[in-house]
Amino acid sequence: MITTDFVPGSPCWLDLGTPDVEVAAGFYRAVFGWQAEPYGDQGAGGYTLFRLDGKAVGAVGPLPEGAGGRSAWTLYFHTPDADATVKAVEQAGGAVRSAPKAVGADDGRFARLADPQGAEFAVWQPDRYPGLEATDGPGSLGWMELYTTDAAAALAFYRAVFGWGTRDIPLPGGGGTYTLLHPANCGEERMHGGLMGVPTDLLGPNGTPYWHPVFGARDCDAAVGLVTGNGGTLSMGPETAEGVGRLAVCNDPAGAEFVVLTPEGAE
Template sequence: MVQVENRRRPGTPAWVGLMSHDPAAAQDFYGRLLGWDFEPGPAELSGSVSATLRGLPVAGLGRIPADALPSMWTAYLAVDSADGTADDIRSNGGTVAVGPLQLGRMGRRAVAADPLGAAFGIWEAEEFLGSEAAGEPGTLAWCELLTGDAEVAGAFYRAVFGLEPERVQGERESDRADGGRERADGGREDLVALRAGDRPVAWIRGVGDAAKAVGPRWLTVFRVADADRAADLASEAGGQVRLPPYDTRYGRMAGLEDPDGALFEVVGPLPM
C-alpha cells in the first residue's frame, strides 16, 4: 500500500465522503465490500466516522436526515484557499451550498455545485491532507464527473481550479455506471481528461441525456481485488449491481449501488 503524505495540487481529488441516511448500515456494507474499519470522525462533524484501511483514513461517512437529499458520494477537490475558490465558483456560474467552514486544525471545506448541477466539495488542507492510502484494494482509484455537457463542465473546472481539459477517445456510453441506459443510436460519449500539469487527476464523461438517469454527479471509483467478486458481495450485502462487470482499458469494472441508493464504481485487474 502506498501512503500519501504530500499536499495535492489544486483540483486533485483529496478525499471522498458519503452522506447516508443510515451510517451504521453503510459501515456494514462498505466494511464487507472494501475491507474498511471505522473510527469516530472529527468533533466538528458530530456523528461522522472515518473509514480506515490498515489504520490510514480513506473516506468519511456522515448522516443526513431521512427527508433530506438522496444518499451520495461527494468528491472533495484540493484547493489552496477555500474562501478564494468559493468566490471563483460563484463567479463562474456555480453555487456554494455549505461553507467554507473551519474544521479545527484539519482544514477548511465547502460543498458546491458546478453550473450543470453536479455537487462536489473543496478541501483546503491544514493538518489533514486527505486520504492517506492509495494503490491497493479498498482505496480510491479515481473520480469522474458524469455530466450532460463535457465542454461546459471542462470550461468551469479550468476557470476555477486551473485544470486543463483534454478530449480523448471515449468508450460506449452503456459501459458506464449511469443506470445501464444505452443510447438508441449507439453513439459514443465525450471523454475528457482533467489535467493538472502533465497528468490527469480526474475525468469528465459527457453523456448528454443519459445523465438524466441519475442526474449530473461526481462518481467515485474504488479499487478491488476482483470486480466480479465485489459485485457478488454488493448484492449479498443488500446493494445492487447497476452495471455488471465488464472489461475496459483501465481494468475490469462494475457499477454498484449501496443499500441506501448511493452510486459508485469499482475497478479490479483484468482476468488473466
C-alpha cells in the same frame, strides 16, 4: 493516478452522506474491509472515518441539510484558499451549497459547492489534516468521474476554477468523447478522473449531473458479489474495458453510486 501528495485541484478527500451511518459502515466493511472510527468525540451515527489497514480512505456521515434524502458520495478537491475558490466558483456560474467552515480546532476548512449543471462537489483547505492517507490501490480511491448534461460547459467551469489540464479520447463505437483530467502544472501521470456528456434520461430519477468515485478491487467480480450479497445493487457490468480493466457500476443499500475497478494488468 490519485496520490496523497496533494496539489491545488487534486482529489484529496471523499465522504458519503447517508440516512443510516451504521448500516453504511457495515456494508463498506463487508465489501472493502474498511474499519469505521468515529471522528473526534462523535459517537455512533455521527461523522465517521473509514480506514483501511489503519490509513484513512474516506468517511461517512448523516445526510447534510438540504440533500433531499439522496444518499451520495461527495468528492473533495484540494485548495490552498477555500474563500478564493468559492469566489472563483461563483464567478464561473457555480453555486455555494455551504460557505467555508472550519473542522475541529485546526484540521482545516471545507466548502460544499456545485457546478452550473448541478453536479455537487466540495473543496478542502488543509491545516493539520491533509486528507486521504491511502489511494490508488484495492479498497481505496483510484479514479473519479463526472457524468454531465453539458460536457463543454462543465469543462470550461472546472478549468476556470481549478485550471485542470485535459486530454480527449474517443469512446468505443462512436459513443462520444471522454475527457481525462489532471491538476494544473502536472503531467498526465497525475490524471485523476474523467468527464463525459450523458443524456438526461440516463442520469437517474432527477436527471442531475453527478460525480462518482471509483474504488480499486483485487477482483471486480468478487467485489460485485460482496456488493449484492450485502444489500447493494448492480447498475452495470461487470465488464472488461480495453486499456482500463474490469469494472462494474454499483449502488450501496441507500442508493449511493460507486464503481469497482480491477485495473488492466493488476496482479
